[in-house]
Amino acid sequence: MAAFLLRRLFYGLLALWLISTLIFLLSRFLPGSFAAQSILKENDSFYNTGSIESRQAAYQSYLRRTRLDLPLFYFSISSSAQPDTAIQLLQESDKLLLQQLSWHYGNPKLATEYFRNLKNLIKRAGPQAQSEVRVHIQELLQTTDAAKIKKSAAALQQLLGSSTESFQLQQTAEALIYSKQQWKTLLPRFSWHGGRNQFHQWLSQLFQGNLGNSYRDNSSVLDLVLKAIGTTWWVLLLSMLLTTFLALELSILFVKQRAGKWRKTLLPLLFITDRIPVFILALLLLIFLASPDFLQLFPVYGMGAYQPQDQHWLQRFVNLFPYMVLPVVCLVCVNLPYITNQFYWSLSDVSHADFIRTAKAKGLSERQVIRKHMLRNALFPIITLLSDFLPALVGGVVVIETIFAIPGIGRLLIESVQTRDYPVMVGVVLVVALFKVIAHFVSDIFYGLADPRIRQKS
Structure with a gap:
């Protein structure tokens, strides 16, 4: 049994590492970034008070501090026409x-030089440049067409009085156009980056128990996730226990021979409940049970006022309980039909077995047959179902926490995706994957306890 559990634990940890690695790599391919939205975007934020140059400097400093200027992985395979890694320091529009x-002309070196000269000319022209100059500059920032580049570069040289910047721009533009080598885009280029890459830095911190810092406020990701789990945990635990208990009791009731009326009444009701989307059910509960226009029995949003961190867990649970009633009821109503149906069919399959008829022939009561014989032999599909139930609840709680304004793990995930806060995003997904690995490991333990043959084989 111990060897079996150790092997399953190893597979679970391997799966957890593969999932976290995949999520880390995929998160970096999301369009946009937190720095581009908060530093480079001209709005009413703190960075808008500075000039374009100061915002660019702050943006590059931010990329270096968060190590987003490094390559993504240990190696990369790209086209020979791809610019070098210095492109990581550019904002999204310039990078594009x-x-x-580089891809259009197949010459990344000349393309980089042309782009650098264009930026120097924009800096030379300044924000007070005449409208015709701005029109040609905007044209060069949006086109790769050779005719348009030549026309705008020549016009800028005339408008700016043959300045050094405009002369260099025209020279590099002509060199880029006449040295077009588009066939280079077909040649692959392999680059080895060693340990100076984003994934290696993140993995090194992860092995030290550090999930990194948030891009928004530089707070610890581990602290944010643990704080969010402290709120979500109660909702998940109560929902899972209540759903499992009700589903088990209802399925036992449906299996009984004299429960035909209950089946005809409750099964259609469960079917109707299963057709209601979770967000509609949550809104209906808010309207009918938390609105002054109907019955204001429960508080509406927020999981209560501020709770001191040194508070005893029981006292904290009592304070949060009124705020958890509607979210828990919503999750139970959404998941109860499916779980009950699966439990019921598992028990129904076992009810026709020979050993059940033998138990009935011995004179055992219907309650003893169901709970001592039928239920024990139907445990395998039930355990399998419950092992996937907890991770499914974690996914469903995202909608619930958004609607009920609960500061939990689901809402934290939504906010991190919206703001492109990569460390928080990866940390939350890692915790959800950990839930799934733990659930499957616990189910393996119950498999061994339910069936001695598994212990003997292992």
Whole structure:
């Protein structure tokens, strides 16, 4: 049994590492970034008070501090026309333009030089440049067409009085156009980055128990996740226990021979409940049970006022209980039909077995037959179902926490995706994957306890 559990634990940890690695790599391919939204975007934020140059400097400093300027993985396979890793320090629009120029003309070195000269000319022209100059600059920032580039570069040289910046821009533009080598886009290029990459830095911190810091406020990701789990945990635990208990009792009731009326009444009701989407059910509960227009029996949003951290867990649970009633009821109503149906069919399959008829022939009561014989032999599909139930609840709680404004793990995940806060996003997904690994490991333990043959084989 111990060897079996150790092997399953090893597979679970391996799966957890593969999932976290995949999520880490995929999160970096999301369009946009927190830095582009908060530093480079001209709005009413703190960074808007500075000039364009100061915002660019703050943006590059931010990328270096968060190590987003490093390559993503240990190696990369790209086209020979792809610019070098210095492109990581550019903002999204500039990065896209440089990549398009490099791919269109197949010469990343000349494309980078042309792009650098264009930026120097924009700095030379300044924000007070005349409208015709701004029109040609905007054209160069949006096009890779050779004719348009030549026309705008020549016009800028005339408008700016043959300045050094405009002369260099025209020279590099002509060199880029006449040295077009588009066939280079077909040649692969393998680059080895060693340990100086984003994944290696993140993995090193992870093995030290550090999930990194949030991009928004530089707070510890581990502290944010643990604080969110402290709120979500009660909702998940109560929902799972209540759903499992009700599903088990209802399925036992349906299996009984004299429960035909209950089956005809409750099964259609469960079917109707299963057709209602979770967000509609949550809104209906809010309207009918937390609105002054109907019955204001429960508080509406927020899981209560501020709770001191040194509070005893029982006292904290009592304070939060009124705020958990509607979210728990919503999760139970959403998951109860499916769980009950699966439990019922598991018991029904076992009810026709020979050993059940033998138990009935011995004169055992219907309650003893169901709970001592039928239920024990139907445990395997039930355990399998419950092992996937907890991770499914974690996924469903995202909608519940958003509607009821619960500061839990689901709401934290939504906020991290919206703001492109990669460390928090990866940390939350890692915790959800950990829930799934733990659930499957616990189910393996129950498999061994339910069936001695598993212990003997292992």
